[in-house]
Every structure is written in C-alpha cells, then in structure tokens.
Amino acid sequence: MEAILLIENVMKKLIIIGAGGFGREVLCWALDCQTVQNDWRVYGFLDENLRALQGFDCPCQLVGYPSSYIPAQDEVFICAIGDPRIKLSICEIFMSRGAQFINLIHPTALIGLNNKIGQGCIFCPRSAITTNVTLGDFVTINAYSGIGHDAVLGKGVTLSAYCDVTGNAVLGEGVFLGSHAVVLPSAKVGDYAIVGAGSVVLKTVKAGVTVMGVPAKQVAGF
Known part of the structure; x- marks a missing residue:
C-alpha cells in the first residue's frame, strides 16, 4: 500500500x-x-x-x-x-x-542501439529507428514510419505514416514528409522543405521548397 x-x-x-x-x-x-x-x-x-x-x-x-x-x-x-x-x-x-x-514512445515502437533522441518526440505505433540515428527535439514519427542507420533529423521534423528515411539521410529543421514518402540513402532535405505524399527523394532538396513525384521534383517555393 x-x-x-x-x-x-x-x-x-x-x-x-x-x-x-x-x-x-x-x-x-x-x-x-x-x-x-x-x-x-x-x-x-x-x-x-x-x-x-x-x-x-x-x-x-x-x-x-x-x-x-x-x-x-x-x-x-x-x-x-x-x-x-x-x-x-x-x-x-x-x-x-x-x-x-x-518523449511519447508507443509500446510497439522499435528503437535500436546508440541513438540520440531529443525531447518532446513522438513515436507512434509500429514506428522504428535502427541504430546511430540522431533526432532533434520535437520530432514526430507517425505510424509504420522507419528511420535507417546514421540518419539525422533536425528539430521539429514531422513524418506522416508509412514514411521511409533510409541510411545516412539528412532532414533539416522543420521538414515535413507526407505519407509513404521515401528519402533514399545519403539524400539531404533542407530546412522546412515539404516532401509530398508518395514522393521519392533521390539526392538533394533545397530548403523551403515543396517537392513531389518519383523522382521528387520541385513544385513550389524558391
């Protein structure tokens, strides 16, 4: 008692x-x-x-x-x-x-070894990070999204459901990924860029722009 x-x-x-x-x-x-x-x-x-x-x-x-x-x-x-x-x-x-x-970490989320996680992060059901991943403060990883080895996500990043951020990818501060977006290995997405749903980032996305498609191409911003 x-x-x-x-x-x-x-x-x-x-x-x-x-x-x-x-x-x-x-x-x-x-x-x-x-x-x-x-x-x-x-x-x-x-x-x-x-x-x-x-x-x-x-x-x-x-x-x-x-x-x-x-x-x-x-x-x-x-x-x-x-x-x-x-x-x-x-x-x-x-x-x-x-x-x-x-940090709100759902019981079904998978978190590997040697990761650095900031404060205020949300790990939704079935989300996953593997190993040596760096997450800034207030990162949201929605359901069934995954982050591969050595990836770096800046503060405030939001991943919608079913996103795939692969090994060594870098997402700047405030990046938003729509559902089913993919960022390929070592690709870089600049601060506050938006990657549309279902898009695939092959190399580099400039800061502040919106990209869509396969491969992802700029559709808005400068």
Missing part, C-alpha cells in the same frame, strides 16, 4: 497541446503508454478552439488555451501538432514558461 501511495504522489499530469485530429490520435497512443509506465497519466488537452472536441466521444477534455497556459510543476507536455513551424513556435513558447516535455 505504501508503494502505491508513493507512485501516486510523484505521478505527473500529461497535457496534450493540440486537440485536432492528430491530437486525438496521440491521446490513443498515450493511453496505450499508460499501461506500461507510472510516470504520468493523461490529464487533458490545450487548444485555442473551444469546440475542437465537439462531436467526439473523447475521454479527456480541454483544460486551457496554449496562448495563456502557465505550466505547473506536476505537469508534463507533448505537442500533437503536425505542422512543423507551428509546432516549434508553440514548443519554444512553452519551454520559455518552464514546461517539461516528455
């Missing part, structure tokens, strides 16, 4: 920033994680839209607005926003307020 009380006294409240579609997905993964750890329990969402959860049978409710929320010492956070620019902007604000971000 004393051990149970001790766990309850130190357990944190997990707050999910963003109550949109991805936020509700992250809630599912967080509830799965609760079954294998005793560090925190899901407490609720932060979102500027008071109606974000309207019409959904959601076990958690909104507890505040990101723009004005002040983190407490017994709270930890994860940011469930797909857009890298918005995600990084919000996370930087929360860090300046003293927020503590956790």
Whole structure:
C-alpha cells in the first residue's frame, strides 16, 4: 500500500497541446503508454478552439488555451501538432514558461542501439529507428514510419505514416514528409522543405521548397 501511495504522489499530469485530429490520435497512443509506465497519466488537452472536441466521444477534455497556459510543476507536455513551424513556435513558447516535455514512445515502437533522441518526440505505433540515428527535439514519427542507420533529423521534423528515411539521410529543421514518402540513402532535405505524399527523394532538396513525384521534383517555393 505504501508503494502505491508513493507512485501516486510523484505521478505527473500529461497535457496534450493540440486537440485536432492528430491530437486525438496521440491521446490513443498515450493511453496505450499508460499501461506500461507510472510516470504520468493523461490529464487533458490545450487548444485555442473551444469546440475542437465537439462531436467526439473523447475521454479527456480541454483544460486551457496554449496562448495563456502557465505550466505547473506536476505537469508534463507533448505537442500533437503536425505542422512543423507551428509546432516549434508553440514548443519554444512553452519551454520559455518552464514546461517539461516528455518523449511519447508507443509500446510497439522499435528503437535500436546508440541513438540520440531529443525531447518532446513522438513515436507512434509500429514506428522504428535502427541504430546511430540522431533526432532533434520535437520530432514526430507517425505510424509504420522507419528511420535507417546514421540518419539525422533536425528539430521539429514531422513524418506522416508509412514514411521511409533510409541510411545516412539528412532532414533539416522543420521538414515535413507526407505519407509513404521515401528519402533514399545519403539524400539531404533542407530546412522546412515539404516532401509530398508518395514522393521519392533521390539526392538533394533545397530548403523551403515543396517537392513531389518519383523522382521528387520541385513544385513550389524558391
């Protein structure tokens, strides 16, 4: 009984920033994680839209607005926003307020040896990183996406579902990959570039541009 009380006294409240579609997905993964750890329990969402959860049978409710929320010492956070620019902007604000971000690692995610993982990362179901991978802060690896050996992903990168980032690939800060996108070995994707769904990057993508196709070609940006 004393051990149970001790766990309850130190357990944190997990707050999910963003109550949109991805936020509700992250809630599912967080509830799965609760079954294998005793560090925190899901407490609720932060979102500027008071109606974000309207019409959904959601076990958690909104507890505040990101723009004005002040983190407490017994709270930890994860940011469930797909857009890298918005995600990084919000996370930087929360860090300046003293927020503590956790890594949300689903029980089915696979993580190999000798990897470097920043804070605030999300590993969705069946995601995988192999070995000697470097992930910056606030990287999101969606379901069934994989990252090969020695790859480097900058902070804020978002991989949609079923992406394949192969060995020695480099993704800069804030890169977004659409579903089923592939980055081939040693290819480089510049900061805040967007790789469209189903595209295959062979070599180099300039910063700030959007590419699509097989092979991926620039369709927007400069």
